[in-house]
Amino acid sequence: MAPLKHLEMENPIIDACFRDFCSSHGILTVEDFLLHDIYELAALAERQENADRLKEGITVMLSLIEVKCRPWLNGMELLEDMQRSKHTLSSGDKETDSLLQGGLREGQLTELVGPSSSGKTQFCMQAAASVAEKQDGSVFYIDTGNSFSARRIAQFICGSSDAAALRKRVLSRISCHTVYDIYTMFDTLQGLEVALRSQVQKNVNEYRLRLLIVDSISSLITPILGGSGSQGRALMVALGYLLKKLAHEHNIAILVTNHTVGAGESGKTKPALGETWKSIPHVRLMLSRDNRNSNCTISILKHTSMPSGQTVKTTMTRNDNQQYL
Template identity: 55%
Template sequence: MAPLKSLEPDYPIIDSNFQQFCASHHIFSVEDFLLHDIYALELSTKQHFDSKRLEEGISVVRTIMEGLHQPWLNGMELLQKAQGNKHGISTGYERIDVLLEGGLFQGNLVELVGPSSSGKTQLCLKVAANVAVNNLGSVTFFDTGNSFSPKRIDKLLDQSSEPAKIKTEEVRRRVMDKIVCQSVFDIYVLFDLLHQLKSTLKPVTGSSVQMLIVDSISSLVTPILGSGAHGHALMVSLGFLLKELAYEHNLSVLVTNHMVGAEGGHLKPALGESWKNVPDMRLHVSRDCKSNICSMSILRHPYITAGKAVMFSLK
């Protein structure tokens, strides 16, 4: 996210005096604004002799936040991205892997959309277990609704296609240790944790993290959307941070999103229009309420036609 100093040439109001005021509140970039209480910041300007100019500067930064968008990529950059992230991570469900032509690819932000009890969390746990069993690396799991279940992970290990890999308790413990879960109930805490993760992913640390899971992202974002432009800008900033982690560090990032009511009694993915084009891949999951039979369909994919679907059993 752009540092405030870099905005000064285009926005003279964001001068050294304004930057110094912001620095006194530990604000150095547009993202820092997103993570700050703007109302409290506006109140603090009253203590300064140049309060009107500071208020104007805050208004300008808020306008910049409203216009946040992902930088355009040219054809060569898109091709390099596709060629540089070919390694697929199996979901643990063969039919889903076939549908996605290899599973969940590194370097991509993937979103699972579906109503409550549709199997989104089960899929996240299955993918996490599969990554750990096959020694692909570690998994960072951010749980926003107390949905993570170590016991369920343990049972999923028994259903692994590679039972020989977990034949002893010592190996089983090592597999479980590769899945690191942390409860997160606040979007600002999530930002802090993601930045911490980003610092550990620098090449010098030799981090082995291969997958990041946020279940569910909508639980944290929905409450702040009521704050208008600030909330939407914060949501988009979160999406871009997740994409940056995926692309720059070749992670597979998986998030879940619930559904809300729409016109005509239908359901639609939460988070709205500002979010729908952020994920590289959007997958819709539904479940037969009388059985464990689920359906997955593609809503958005870099190179597979939307609408393709598959049925699978949620074990």
């Protein structure tokens, strides 16, 4: 990304004084700023004689990030994205694949929304097992709630005469990374992007990354959205942009999960993270489960090439003592 100096012409607040303050904390580019803990930076600015001006500069930077990192929204780009030849990856669930006309589409960000214990994590692990086993691809799994289970993934792998060797081979293609805050998330995605570019330069195609899972995206974003400032919203938009950039440039299918929140007196629930995030995913799916049994319903809330409202019923199988997540 651009050095901070390149922003001064249109934004005088990003002057030499502000840049010196940032550089003293290792921030030389917009990317450095994005990866830094903004709350820590604001606290450091508070100790300076020109605190008000520095904090204004931080706010302006966040506003610039939000504007420049807005997701693709115009109709022509959506049409081109839909018409571009892309493969689909099986989610591991036949009914869901049928609903989505093949499964999770490479190059797109799919969001799975659902209340607690509806089966979102199980869906993610099932998709990871399916891609690693049946489609000879690798999976990058970001776990934000310590809910990843290699044992559970192994249970999704089809049996064979050499089941142990198959499980070992499949699990070796799934890389799990534990992330508990949004700044570590940016670091993780940055490292992944560097690795992917290196593979392209070296023409490495064996077991290329085909699926990136973030379970759950809302666990990282919700804590930074409090208050009336724009910092949290700007970081949320920037994170969405980086995910879609990875999907688009490296032809990866991305699956993220999100929880639901109450919608006031109506008693209905809606996806968390608000209207700003709503525009980011290419596809939004709602997952609900009948608490009396294992029957689930998946419905389309948003899709680039299909009408919303379509639903399918499926069954989330599980072993005894295995809890929904």
